[in-house]
Amino acid sequence: MHCRSRIIVGRDAELGTLRDMLEAARAGNGGAVFLVGEAGIGKSRLAAAAVELGYTAEMSLLRGRGSTLGAGVPLRPLTEAVLSLLRSTPVDVAALGPYGPVLGRLVPDWGTPPADQEGGSVVILAEAVLRLTGLAGRDRGCLMVLDDLQDADAETLMVVEYLIDNLDQQPTLLLGTIRADDSPAIEVARAAARRGRCTLIALDRLGSDDLPAMAGSCLGVAGEELPAAATELLWGSSGGNPFLIEEILAAMVENGLLLPGAQGWQLAPQPPATLPAAFTRSMAHRIEKLGPQARQLLSCGALMGQRFPVAVVQTATGLSDRDLLNHLHGDLVAQLVMPDDQLTDWYAFRHRVTQESLLALVEPADRMELARTVADAVAKVHPDLPGEWCQISATLHLDAGDTATAGRLFAEAGRRALAQGAPTSAVALLDQAWELQADGAAEARADTLETLLQALGEAGLVKRALDLVSSPDQVAGLDPRRRAQLHTRLAWTAVVAGQLTDASAQVEIARELLGADAPAEETAPVDIVAAHLALDTPGQDQLSVAETLARRAATVGAAVPLPVVACQAWQLLGALVRHRDPAEATRCLEQARSIAAEHDLPIWEVHALIRLGNDDALRHGTLDRLEEARERARQTGAVTARQQAEASIALHLIMRGDYLSARDLIDQVLTATTRLKLIETTQYVLLLRAVLGAHQGRRAEMEHALVEFRRWGGDDGLHAQRVHGLAGTFCALLEEDRPRALAELSRAVEAEETSPTVFHLGGRLGLQLLLRAMAGEIDWEAYQAVTGTPASRLRWDRQFALFAQAVLLGRSGRHEAATAAVAEAVQVGDLYAMGRHLALRLVAESALADGWGTPVEWLRVAEDYFHQADVAPVAGACRTLLRQAGARVAQRRRGAAEIPPALRTTGVTVREFEVLRLLTGRLSNREIAERLHLSPRTVERHVSSLITKTGLPNRIALSDFAAGAQEEWTVRPVN
Numbered sequence: 001m002h003c004r005s006r007i008i009v010g011r012d013a014e015l016g017t018l019r020d021m022l023e024a025a026r027a028g029n030g031g032a033v034f035l036v037g038e039a040g041i042g043k044s045r046l047a048a049a050a051v052e053l054g055y056t057a058e059m060s061l062l063r064g065r066g067s068t069l070g071a072g073v074p075l076r077p078l079t080e081a082v083l084s085l086l087r088s089t090p091v092d093v094a095a096l097g098p099y100g101p102v103l104g105r106l107v108p109d110w111g112t113p114p115a116d117q118e119g120g121s122v123v124i125l126a127e128a129v130l131r132l133t134g135l136a137g138r139d140r141g142c143l144m145v146l147d148d149l150q151d152a153d154a155e156t157l158m159v160v161e162y163l164i165d166n167l168d169q170q171p172t173l174l175l176g177t178i179r180a181d182d183s184p185a186i187e188v189a190r191a192a193a194r195r196g197r198c199t200l201i202a203l204d205r206l207g208s209d210d211l212p213a214m215a216g217s218c219l220g221v222a223g224e225e226l227p228a229a230a231t232e233l234l235w236g237s238s239g240g241n242p243f244l245i246e247e248i249l250a251a252m253v254e255n256g257l258l259l260p261g262a263q264g265w266q267l268a269p270q271p272p273a274t275l276p277a278a279f280t281r282s283m284a285h286r287i288e289k290l291g292p293q294a295r296q297l298l299s300c301g302a303l304m305g306q307r308f309p310v311a312v313v314q315t316a317t318g319l320s321d322r323d324l325l326n327h328l329h330g331d332l333v334a335q336l337v338m339p340d341d342q343l344t345d346w347y348a349f350r351h352r353v354t355q356e357s358l359l360a361l362v363e364p365a366d367r368m369e370l371a372r373t374v375a376d377a378v379a380k381v382h383p384d385l386p387g388e389w390c391q392i393s394a395t396l397h398l399d400a401g402d403t404a405t406a407g408r409l410f411a412e413a414g415r416r417a418l419a420q421g422a423p424t425s426a427v428a429l430l431d432q433a434w435e436l437q438a439d440g441a442a443e444a445r446a447d448t449l450e451t452l453l454q455a456l457g458e459a460g461l462v463k464r465a466l467d468l469v470s471s472p473d474q475v476a477g478l479d480p481r482r483r484a485q486l487h488t489r490l491a492w493t494a495v496v497a498g499q500l501t502d503a504s505a506q507v508e509i510a511r512e513l514l515g516a517d518a519p520a521e522e523t524a525p526v527d528i529v530a531a532h533l534a535l536d537t538p539g540q541d542q543l544s545v546a547e548t549l550a551r552r553a554a555t556v557g558a559a560v561p562l563p564v565v566a567c568q569a570w571q572l573l574g575a576l577v578r579h580r581d582p583a584e585a586t587r588c589l590e591q592a593r594s595i596a597a598e599h600d601l602p603i604w605e606v607h608a609l610i611r612l613g614n615d616d617a618l619r620h621g622t623l624d625r626l627e628e629a630r631e632r633a634r635q636t637g638a639v640t641a642r643q644q645a646e647a648s649i650a651l652h653l654i655m656r657g658d659y660l661s662a663r664d665l666i667d668q669v670l671t672a673t674t675r676l677k678l679i680e681t682t683q684y685v686l687l688l689r690a691v692l693g694a695h696q697g698r699r700a701e702m703e704h705a706l707v708e709f710r711r712w713g714g715d716d717g718l719h720a721q722r723v724h725g726l727a728g729t730f731c732a733l734l735e736e737d738r739p740r741a742l743a744e745l746s747r748a749v750e751a752e753e754t755s756p757t758v759f760h761l762g763g764r765l766g767l768q769l770l771l772r773a774m775a776g777e778i779d780w781e782a783y784q785a786v787t788g789t790p791a792s793r794l795r796w797d798r799q800f801a802l803f804a805q806a807v808l809l810g811r812s813g814r815h816e817a818a819t820a821a822v823a824e825a826v827q828v829g830d831l832y833a834m835g836r837h838l839a840l841r842l843v844a845e846s847a848l849a850d851g852w853g854t855p856v857e858w859l860r861v862a863e864d865y866f867h868q869a870d871v872a873p874v875a876g877a878c879r880t881l882l883r884q885a886g887a888r889v890a891q892r893r894r895g896a897a898e899i900p901p902a903l904r905t906t907g908v909t910v911r912e913f914e915v916l917r918l919l920t921g922r923l924s925n926r927e928i929a930e931r932l933h934l935s936p937r938t939v940e941r942h943v944s945s946l947i948t949k950t951g952l953p954n955r956i957a958l959s960d961f962a963a964g965a966q967e968e969w970t971v972r973p974v975n
Contacts, residue, residue: 010210025173026141037203040243043177054143060136066152073388074422099128101637126162137171149185154424205240316377371399407436423458457493484513524556563599575758657833694727697734720751721762736873766797769804799829815852
């Protein structure tokens, strides 16, 4: 007999807490709650009650378990949870953006993420799960239940920890159950509770007052109908553990200690004082009562874990469909297992004790034979061992004593876990494989070791990887070539981790092992690592060294072929040669993109496209290809690549003066990268925020962003061209602090000369030329020496170089050529609002001094722009220069913003514009004067001034002009 209570007893407070948290989640204030307690305390039962509450409230539901198949399969609980959601709730994958393909790691129908995806990070997967729950819970709330987290893999716990920290603004409640034993899961929950990020509910045993109600519910009677002696005996034996109450009560009934009768349930005469072994005897008694076939069936299932699939146990036992179902539906078996509520054609043991008891009753020799039988059955049902079956098969072969096969399968499971973005689980699996292969073939061990090194690197355990590959005992029996491959792999791991000294040491070891006569295909992977190291090493010749190594690797990579090496090399070359020849840089990147497309390397293709888009933007000012890269990244699920594309777009939006769009994009990317702890991208976006503040003359914003940049580990020295050239210099110029601007620019240029860089917007090729030309520090020959290089053709720098050319021409008396150079500079700088107007303000200063061009017109245009942009120092400087030139300075009265820009730049005042608008009605001077409360003589002066400023021949033409523009002035808002 199996007794189960139909009600939840003694948990009113806990249910109240869960109810409140569900309501908060539905209102958009999500969170996390964990039910913690010993086995059998009622964690899953309480979680099921929460699911019922959520279902009744029509919330979206996700349910998964940590103890799926016994072994800790990476991300299996999350896969089960997401699949449970999809069975009941349609999800618009497109609404998840680039995070949709990332979830292909959990939902195969959503596509398989590319193997070379940097988005394989568990953190990015966690963000994808967070966004999925937010989407599913929109307007209704979402409940995510993860049972038995004490058995969950490391990657699942990483996702859980991420969710805990980021659910407060989501319509999602995460509910987890954890056994009170020491485990990584309980540490995660306790740490989160200490931070105030989750609620921890510790479930105690029931009190003696609760026991009669529960026991009565199990037997279908009121609690007071049970004999007091029976409840006392039950209390003494169970200690208030709900599971033990049910099981011991069943044992009392089965053993005749509690008997039904005409007067209700009665305790047998002379019962024992306690029932210390009643539960154990009851469980063993039930198993012994099973027939041989049923016992074998359940024993096969128990070998696979808490749950088992019908297809595998049927193959292992050879039972017919009819016999199999008869056993599973029989009374005895039904007391031990039940149909799984999440997976079709799967069964689950009612409690872990049941599974453990079954295995304990199998003799060791019989268990080995049984494991071999089940392993063969798994291979027949799942010949390719997809997903978790590889790991399960490895465990079964280990139980069967076949260590060689177990080692091979654990190694394969580790490789799959690493490809799935689960490096911590991969390390555990590969460690097991490495130990089992201790006496195996050297090449197989080398393959396992190489994958283990990669997994250690991605798990952040670089020190352990270095120790492992440096130990002679670990690499004994491997030929030098294979050992060199391992050291090369480790060198790249160290580069990615930013440990450049260790990376250099590994490169040297690899080269020494390969020897001077090593074939090119073996040295190419070493060369590309060394090239990246050279790029990150300060020095005058490092760019040349990096280029030599990259070209050699690119040639070999294309010939062998080694497509990833070739992609790495051509993309690096694209950055290295831009300073010398932007067109060649584009050809290098096109080659990288072509190789990536040919060899189906989508992430490498996206990265090449991003760099090509940057080239287009730098050379021509177009953003089309960056937008294309952004969309391709979304389609392939390349989350970090998309963020890099968006960051690049934001930079060019800043340079264009579209500050609102740039700010929105920067904030959007920064929110994601800081949450995902993507340090390098976060540093770059914080630099962009500093540039954004600087280009608006907002020093406080710039400096705050730089403080944050440094807090995230940013190094001013490594990014001097951005910090001082693109940010500090412009901020100082917009403050009209020329000495400070020159000092900032000098720091940027000096850093570039000391340690050349692949970043080329530091000012050396553009703004510095203009400022030095104005200061008389360069002549025509020096100017041509700089502008004669291909790198000076980047559009942002070229505008400033052309303005510098105009200054030099004007000073030498070639006034027409100087004016033409300004016109060309304005055309080139047409995209760059702030840069163009700042240059006009600067060049007008020289034009006034040397007597050429139309500086008054340029100053009016610049003054109007900076006044509208609220950059008072520059606008004020423009007005001062206008006064020095003897020009009338426009009044900045209320209503000035309504004057169309074309009129505003000619100096039309607010009052003159009012007069102009009234001319549309052909009114006389007296009529206009009456409406504006002016004298007719004043109106006459305004009309005369308008004729002069607009260049029109007479009052009639002025009236016609006003009439034709009236609709535009009325409808179109003025910028």
